[in-house]
Amino acid sequence: MRLHTGIRTVAALAATAALMAACSDGGSSGESTGGDGGAGSGDAVELTFWTWAPGMDAVVEEWNSTHPDIQVTVNKQDGGDPAVTKLLTAIKAGSGAPDLMQAEYQKIPTLVSSDALADISGELGDDVAGQFPEGVWNAVTLGGDAVYAVPQDSGPMQFYYRADIFESLGLAVPTTWDEYADVAAQLHAADPTKYLGTFSAADAGWFTGLAQQAGASWWGIDGDSWTVSIDDDATLKVADYWGGLVESGVIDNKPMYTPEWNAALNDGTQVGWLSAIWAPGVLEGNAADTAGKWKMAAMPQWDAAKPATGNWGGSATAVTTQSEHVAEATEFLTWLNTDQTAVSALVSEGGLYPANIPSQAKALASPPAFFADQADFYDLAGEIAQTAGSFTFGPNVNVAYSAYNDEFGKATEAKSRSAFTDAVKAMQKATIEDLKTSGFSVKE
Amino acid sequence: MTSTEAAQRPSIPPDATVRPGWRGGRRRTLAPYAFLAPAVTLFALFLALPIGYAAYLSLRTVKVSGLGLGKGARTEVWAGLSNYERALSDPEFIASVLRVGLYGLLLVPTMLGMALLFALLLDSRRTRARGFSRVSIFLPYAVPAVISSLLWGFLYLPAVSPFAWIAERLGGDFPQLLSSDLVIFAVANIALWGGVGFNMVVLYTALKAIPTELYEAARIDGCNEIAIAWRIKIPIVAPSLIMTSVFSMIATLQVFAEPTTLKPLTNTISSTWTPLMKVYRDAFTRDDLYSAAATSVVIAVATFALSFGFLRLVQNHAFNQEK
Numbered sequence: 001m002r003l004h005t006g007i008r009t010v011a012a013l014a015a016t017a018a019l020m021a022a023c024s025d026g027g028s029s030g031e032s033t034g035g036d037g038g039a040g041s042g043d044a045v046e047l048t049f050w051t052w053a054p055g056m057d058a059v060v061e062e063w064n065s066t067h068p069d070i071q072v073t074v075n076k077q078d079g080g081d082p083a084v085t086k087l088l089t090a091i092k093a094g095s096g097a098p099d100l101m102q103a104e105y106q107k108i109p110t111l112v113s114s115d116a117l118a119d120i121s122g123e124l125g126d127d128v129a130g131q132f133p134e135g136v137w138n139a140v141t142l143g144g145d146a147v148y149a150v151p152q153d154s155g156p157m158q159f160y161y162r163a164d165i166f167e168s169l170g171l172a173v174p175t176t177w178d179e180y181a182d183v184a185a186q187l188h189a190a191d192p193t194k195y196l197g198t199f200s201a202a203d204a205g206w207f208t209g210l211a212q213q214a215g216a217s218w219w220g221i222d223g224d225s226w227t228v229s230i231d232d233d234a235t236l237k238v239a240d241y242w243g244g245l246v247e248s249g250v251i252d253n254k255p256m257y258t259p260e261w262n263a264a265l266n267d268g269t270q271v272g273w274l275s276a277i278w279a280p281g282v283l284e285g286n287a288a289d290t291a292g293k294w295k296m297a298a299m300p301q302w303d304a305a306k307p308a309t310g311n312w313g314g315s316a317t318a319v320t321t322q323s324e325h326v327a328e329a330t331e332f333l334t335w336l337n338t339d340q341t342a343v344s345a346l347v348s349e350g351g352l353y354p355a356n357i358p359s360q361a362k363a364l365a366s367p368p369a370f371f372a373d374q375a376d377f378y379d380l381a382g383e384i385a386q387t388a389g390s391f392t393f394g395p396n397v398n399v400a401y402s403a404y405n406d407e408f409g410k411a412t413e414a415k416s417r418s419a420f421t422d423a424v425k426a427m428q429k430a431t432i433e434d435l436k437t438s439g440f441s442v443k444e
Numbered sequence: 445m446t447s448t449e450a451a452q453r454p455s456i457p458p459d460a461t462v463r464p465g466w467r468g469g470r471r472r473t474l475a476p477y478a479f480l481a482p483a484v485t486l487f488a489l490f491l492a493l494p495i496g497y498a499a500y501l502s503l504r505t506v507k508v509s510g511l512g513l514g515k516g517a518r519t520e521v522w523a524g525l526s527n528y529e530r531a532l533s534d535p536e537f538i539a540s541v542l543r544v545g546l547y548g549l550l551l552v553p554t555m556l557g558m559a560l561l562f563a564l565l566l567d568s569r570r571t572r573a574r575g576f577s578r579v580s581i582f583l584p585y586a587v588p589a590v591i592s593s594l595l596w597g598f599l600y601l602p603a604v605s606p607f608a609w610i611a612e613r614l615g616g617d618f619p620q621l622l623s624s625d626l627v628i629f630a631v632a633n634i635a636l637w638g639g640v641g642f643n644m645v646v647l648y649t650a651l652k653a654i655p656t657e658l659y660e661a662a663r664i665d666g667c668n669e670i671a672i673a674w675r676i677k678i679p680i681v682a683p684s685l686i687m688t689s690v691f692s693m694i695a696t697l698q699v700f701a702e703p704t705t706l707k708p709l710t711n712t713i714s715s716t717w718t719p720l721m722k723v724y725r726d727a728f729t730r731d732d733l734y735s736a737a738a739t740s741v742v743i744a745v746a747t748f749a750l751s752f753g754f755l756r757l758v759q760n761h762a763f764n765q766e767k
Contacts, residue, residue, distance in 0.1 A: 081728075081729075085731075088731060109513075112513050113508070113513055114518065114731075115515050202708060221511065224511060225510075226511060254710075255709070255710070255711060258708060259597075259598055259601055259603075259604045260604055260709070263604050321515075395512055395513075398729050399730055402725060405715055408711075409711040409714055410711075412711050413623070413624050434730070438512070439507040439508040439512075440508050440511070
């Protein structure tokens with residue numbers, strides 16, 4: 001509308017041409033992947049794989065060189081949210097979906113609910129289920145007999161802190177949440193520019209992990225109905241605790257993953273980070289100057305006698321309902337996530353933390369480069385990962401998460417303890433209302 | 445054409461009217477359609493059809509049964525006007541409309557005021573380095589909104605802003621520009637920065653078209669530069685001012701890129717901060733195309749109503765002078 005009409009016409013024509021080219025392109029590639037993989041009986045089966053995991057090309061290359069009959073093509077995606085949007089569009093359109101799809105755990109119920117993921121329990125070996133932690137396996141079966149994906153990586157949470165600053169200020173590493181609050185207050189009193197952490201209203205997955213650690217599981221299946229328990233005691237306890245810290249001002253209230261937060265990690269004003277196993281990569285990328293100064297410890301605990309942690313992130317590999325080669329696709333994704341060569345390559349190429357227990361020991365022999373001084377990094381991480389509780393996601397995680405962003409955005413800005421618990425209640429209300437409006441059977 | 449003219453038609457001998465153009469008659473009646481065809485096809489395919497589809501979607505919804513897992517759990521059904529009902533009664537939508545109203549009241553007068561001021565300054569006789577000034581005022585318009593929002597976002601965040609650094613060195617206090625009280629100004633400022641140049645060029649072009657005799661006559665009558673601007677230039681460019689106001693109002697209602705780009709930097713911009721952001725959230729975060737379509741239709745209708753309402757309101761006042 002701000003453009004000159006002539007330019008607009010040219011732009012429209014160019015766009016039309018581009019669009020037509022794109023359409024015909026999509027059509028032809030769709031044909032080659034969709035239908036006739038097995039037409040010429042001697043031909044290899046061609047599979048497409050939508051993923052955004054770094055280094056996946058190299059891992060798939062390994063498979064392609066040893067499996068001439070099943071050739072996999074990696075199609076790089078922007079990330080979890082846009083890839084799911086694209087997949088759901090393709091499912092709705094009836095064509096254009098890949099054979100294999102990387103899916104974050106919290107997205108699986110949404111995808112299953114849209115009939116996007118195939119049940120591969122019939123194609124899968126009997127020994128696969130036992131190779132994964134129970135909580136993670138539960139996320140790909142939704143607690144039933146069907147199997148919708150095979151877990152790839154998980155994100156057990158730990159506490160990362162600046163060991164040098166802790167030492168110079170004489171602070172002890174907190175092992176309980178009470179101690180965490182004390183250390184946060186001591187640190188902020190010693191240097192008012194410094195914070196032990198921030199409460200991020202932008203990262204719903206982070207708060208979910210904290211709630212999971214406290215024992216929450218926000219969705220559940222009761223008979224033929226969904227249950228929603230975002231406002232359970234565990235989550236309210238977590239929200240109230242953080243509301244108190246933010247209200248007193250000893251914890252920062254700015255979102256993570258902003259230029260400001262990166263600067264704070266670099267210049268030592270963010271002294272700690274409650275994060276997950278993939279944190280070394282993020283710290284290396286965002287705060288390269290602080291190499292060698294960070295250490296990892298277990299999360300502060302609610303009950304020191306019963307150590308627990310939550311998960312932040314992690315994904316699985318699934319076969320879509322549009323794939324005509326479910327058996328071959330399942331063979332590939334089983335190899336990808338359970339074979340020692342593949343898992344080791346996922347770690348070395350992509351830096352992720354494999355969910356597969358038998359191949360962890362070999363794949364995780366040396367600590368991540370950014371934590372080279374902490375030799376027992378993965379031993380400790382392995383112990384912590386065992387303490388992750390089970391958490392069930394529901395079919396409208398997206399609604400709950402966007403409600404988290406908006407409600408906790410208001411609460412962190414208000415810096416009020418009561419606003420934090422109100423935000424949890426508002427999330428519960430929005431999530432349950434959405435399920436009911438859509439027609440899901442909900443038990444309250 | 446009046447009805448009397450039409451009624452008289454048959455009385456004219458057919459030969460007399462048809463003959464002169466007869467030889468190329470067939471081709472002539474086809475030619476305009478042939479020329480129109482590409483435009484009509486494009487319009488139908490890429491504008492009318494999608495609008496129609498959006499209107500259709502806005503009357504549909506998905507019904508889930510039971511747990512909603514697996515095949516056939518979801519069916520699309522008619523929803524009547526329930527999507528519209530929900531959109532119009534959603535407190536977040538109403539809040540976003542009010543917010544954008546305030547944003548428009550802040551932005552449009554400031555932007556057009558500055559554009560007019562710059563245009564008049566450039567047009568005044570004493571201005572030096574005219575070409576350079578014009579280009580440097582216009583240049584921000586060439587920067588895509590997403591890029592400019594990122595640039596400004598960095599300038600707004602105290603930890604990375606050079607202005608905060610300077611303020612600190614001078615012993616001052618740098619305001620939290622993305623806090624809930626100031627964020628609307630922060631967003632409006634980005635749009636202002638990008639929009640002034642374009643509007644200035646439109647107004648400046650209109651000023652250039654004014655015959656210089658008018659100025660000479662005014663000077664003989666004793667007008668100084670300010671009086672000329674006030675009594676001659678501004679009244680004559682009024683139609684351009686109105687056109688730029690309408691465009692700015694439409695752009696305001698559709699504000700999306702700036703707040704969406706700033707959103708990850710702050711807690712104060714919600715996912716429904718503007719009406720279009722709500723449409724985006726419904727369609728792509730909540731996977732609910734149906735209510736997104738309904739809200740889009742509401743926004744489109746409101747945009748039409750506002751634009752035409754505004755035009756009608758000012759039309760007589762502005763365009764009568766030209767007649």
